[in-house]
Each structure stands twice: as C-alpha cells, then as structure tokens.
Amino acid sequence: MSDIATVPAGSTTAGPDSAPAADTALVQRRIRRWLLLFIACLALSGLTAFPLQTETSLLSRLVDATGLDGALPALGAWVDRVREGVADGYGTHPFLAYGTDWLAFAHLVIAAAFWGPLRDPVRNVWVVRWAMLACGGVIPLALVCGPLRGIPVFWQCVDMSFGVVGIVPLLIVHRLIRTLEWQRAVTAHHDFARAAPCP
Template sequence: MNGTSESLTERPLDEGRAALRRVRRWLWAFVVCLVLSGLTAFPLETETRWLADVAAGPAAPLTDHLPALREWIERTRDGIADTNARYPFLAYGTDWLAFAHLVIAAAFWGPIKDPVRNVWVIRWAVLACAGIIPLALICGPLRGIPLYWRFIDMSFGIIGVVPLLVVLRALRPLERPARAAAVAG
C-alpha cells in the first residue's frame, strides 16, 4: 500500500519536472534566436554584401527565377553601403535594434529560472510577436518595402510565437497547483 501511494505522488512530480525541462529547452531556443537576431543587426553592410553576392552567384536558382528579389537585395545592399558612407550615424538606429533584442533575451532569465512565476513575460512576448504583423503591414508600405519582403518580416513573428505557445501550453498544468498554493498560503 505504501509503495502504491509513493508512486502516485512521485508520478506528478516527475511529470512536472519533465515539463519544466521541456519549457526551459524551448525558452533557451527562443533566447538563442533572439540573441542571434540581435547580433546580426550590427554588421548589416557586410551581411547585405554577402547576400547580394550569393544572389548573383552561379548557385542562385531562386533569384534567377525571381529577378525582383535579386533587385531588392542589390538595392538594399547599395542603400546600406551608401548610407553608411555618407551618414554613418543612421546605423546607430540598427545598433539600438540589436541592443533591444539582447535586452529582451535577457528578460527571459526570469522565465527560464521560474517559468510559472514569470509566465507574464512569455505572454508579453506572444503579444510582441503578434505586433510584428501590423507593424509590417502598416509601416512596410510607408517605407517602400516590397510585399514579399513584408511577408518575410511577418514570418519572424509567426515562427517566434510557436515556441512561446508550446511553452504556455506546457505551463498550464503547472500553473494550477501554483495558484492553489498561493490561495491556500
């Protein structure tokens, strides 16, 4: 009898620990992607030069069939290079963009440490991912961004929200006992 009751109480604990490990893995993946995204906002001139070289190279079947994409990549490369040569202070804006990504990634230390208590950060990040879509749809046309590129931008919000929704779903069963303990305590 004693062995049965112990196994019944250990099972929820083991399931809870496994759920927390999964949640933390997803959160770490999200943080790594935020950091990488932030770091890539620093060397834009180098990156766009590299991308234009790849798009114009012999192994560029996609841009061979989509000349507008190649033209956009080359225009972007030229615009960034010209702006950096003539007005380098404007790149300071993308430095702040990179910094914002790194700060947001740092904010996930709380959810990684205690995801149940800091679930609000995850919910806030879901809203931020959703906000990418209206930003791209409203500001993109105002800035002359082609529609296909706005879809690429919107995909960051769509892809980014997936691990966050997985985390929120995994946290639901863990939140119930925490709420009950808070009410009882």
C-alpha cells in the same frame, strides 16, 4: 514524445488547459528547452544586426552565385537595392549604423528578459504573454509601415513570418506553464490535506 499532452479520461488531477500530472521536473525541462531556443533565436537576430553592411554585401553575392536573381528577379533587384542603400548610407552618414546598433541591443535586452521565466516560469508567465503580444504586433507593423517605407510585399511577408514562427514556441511554453501551475496547485492541495488535522 509530444510537448503538449492531453488529460487522460477520468483523471482526478485534470484541470482547465492542463496536461496530465506528469513529472514536474520533466515539464520544467521542456519549458527551459523551448525558452532557450527562443532566447537563442532572439540573440542571434540581434547580433546579426550589428554587421549589417557586411551581411547585405554577402547576401547580394550569394543571390548572384546561386542564380536566384535570374529565377526570382524581384528578389535579386531588392537585395541589390538594399545592399546599395546600406553601403551609401553608412558610407556617407555612418551615424545611421548607430540606429541599427540600438536595434541589435534591443533584441539582446528582450532575450535577457526571459531569465525570469527560466528561473520561475509560473511566476513570470507574464513575460511569455507579453512576448506573444509582441509577436502578434509584428504583423500590423509590417502591413502599416512596410508600404510607407517602400518595402515590397514579398519582403513584408518575410518580416511577418518572424512573428508567426516566433509565437509557436511561446504557445507551447505557455501551455506547459499552465500544466506546471496546475501540478503545483494539486501538489499543494494534497500536501495541505495530509498536514491538516482530522476534525
């Protein structure tokens, strides 16, 4: 079943940008499922920023072992350069790792901000919209800072892909929240109509 449905023709409960008035609990479950996926990815990307030296060393060995360095020499050279840079920097100036520790912490804090939409997605839809803006901001950041820092174009594309991929579940969640908001409004209207005395 698709997470994004369309309003049936002639529906009396249809509204702008809304899906059919499906079961509210089902829509809430879908919202939570997509949000939990996004939170897990954020937390994972944060946690993997802590052991950066170990990871770059493992990545370099993996590229060598799989033969990717022969098939994609630019990738192999870049991975080796990053591994050497991290090892030299952390070895000579270990306080540099403190910067990536804060980067990891920031990812975890951002993930924690989604506790609000998990509890009440309609009230906290602004968090989802803010995250969508952040995903869009990944692209200009990579395009501007990448060349300034000597990052190869292909790796800038890898960085930009995080924003492109990350915004997909957020767009789905935003659409589902609009659906939930509409369902609540329709339900409240019907409840008011039943409770209001006839003139």
